[in-house]
Amino acid sequence: MLDFSILTNYTDLFLEGLKITIIVSLIALICSFILGTLIAIMRIAPFKLLNWVGTAYVEFIRNIPVLVIVFFTFLVGNFGGMIAGTIGLTIYTAAFIAEAIRAGILSVPKGQMEAARSTGLTYGQAMRMVILPQAIKIVIPPLGNQFINLVKNSSLLAVVAGGDLMYQGDLISAMTYATFDTYIFVGLFYLIITIPLSLGVNFLEKRMARSN
């Protein structure tokens, strides 16, 4: 059976890790959403150079392991593990979010853009006021997936001493030798974050579907 004394003896460490994992995930979530949207727009904007930059970013970043990116930001930049990890996660997740959003924008019928432009809106206005609000409904499920992955990927902070849940788990298992029990608890703590996130995405999806 699970050894619950680990949970009670090391409550502080678990909570500290949970706190950092939540903070890092939240910041990376917001930043990668903004960066990902910008890159998606670059990929479909009517400028060849921007298309190229956006494509290069996505293809380069999504094809290397996130561990490598996190190590890179940690060793090259002048930050501690937590900030370097957040930046690395943002860079990595943005590539996937950009793809999800691009797919969403492209799935809005072409006629919508043409109609919006013919009413005198600029490309940027049409994008912001007509296309994006429609695209967002389509991209909510894939975005939810990316955000859940982001929370789990944040466990990579452990390798750069970022102080997150996994890092604390490593330390606790090293102190107690109860490797198995410790990581089960670590897994359950991740569920505390990811299950509400999952349910939230489901809820949003249903609400958006109703507003159609």
Added chain:
Amino acid sequence: MFKTKNFMKIALVSVMAASFLAGCGGDKDSKGNSKDVFAQIKEDKKIVFGVKHDTRLFGLKNPSTGDVEGFDIDLSKALTEEMFGDDVKPEYIEVTSKTRVGLLNNGKVDAVVATMTINEERKKEVDFTDVYFDAGQSLLVKKGSKVKGIEDLKKGTKVLAVKGSTSAINIREKAPETTVLEFENYAEAFTALKSGKGDALTTDDSILYGMAEEDPSYELVGGTFTEEPYGIAVKKGNKELVDELNKALKSLKESGKYDEIKDKWIKN
């Protein structure tokens, strides 16, 4: 209504998964407990040593040959010869500070020779032989650093260590004001020191000498502030194997073979 049902379903599945995994853990512990490791070694004609692959001078994988080389490897080779002659072949599996106890307990490794310090906590988990190497914890810093010893590790300083090592626990006791950052292995900790993520790296002097040898712009400071006697660990309750290893260790020391191996690797 629908939402609550959904949530209950998810919660139920999570709990089931957790208890299933917990069940697996129980099985693993009970497996292999029955057989004596020493008898098994003689029957299989092989002894599996758990050694480090990332520790200069003690156990380091040579990338050009693929062989693991170091004091721990040479010593375990000599011990095998001393105990069994040519009858038993030594084999090597990589262990880390985090995995070595688990690998002993599930029977994947017969004996761990991996710069493992003997202490009371660990004696509850595994059985140790006599001391095979006397190390002590020290500090590695960039030459010219302000840190000259453990007394300089005040508030605001950062010390790098390796997860699962006694040195990480020791440094928190001896320098409670400093921030300890723990990494996966020595290579990562040393890389972090080189890129300025900490003021000092702490672990056993024996390992730090290996790093200072690799990059002479780093040096050991302040001498040693703990005693770290290394022992060979075997699965709990295998007295015969411990006795045989101790006997072999003793005769290697008497014949001078031990010093020969030690001088080959540790030059200080």
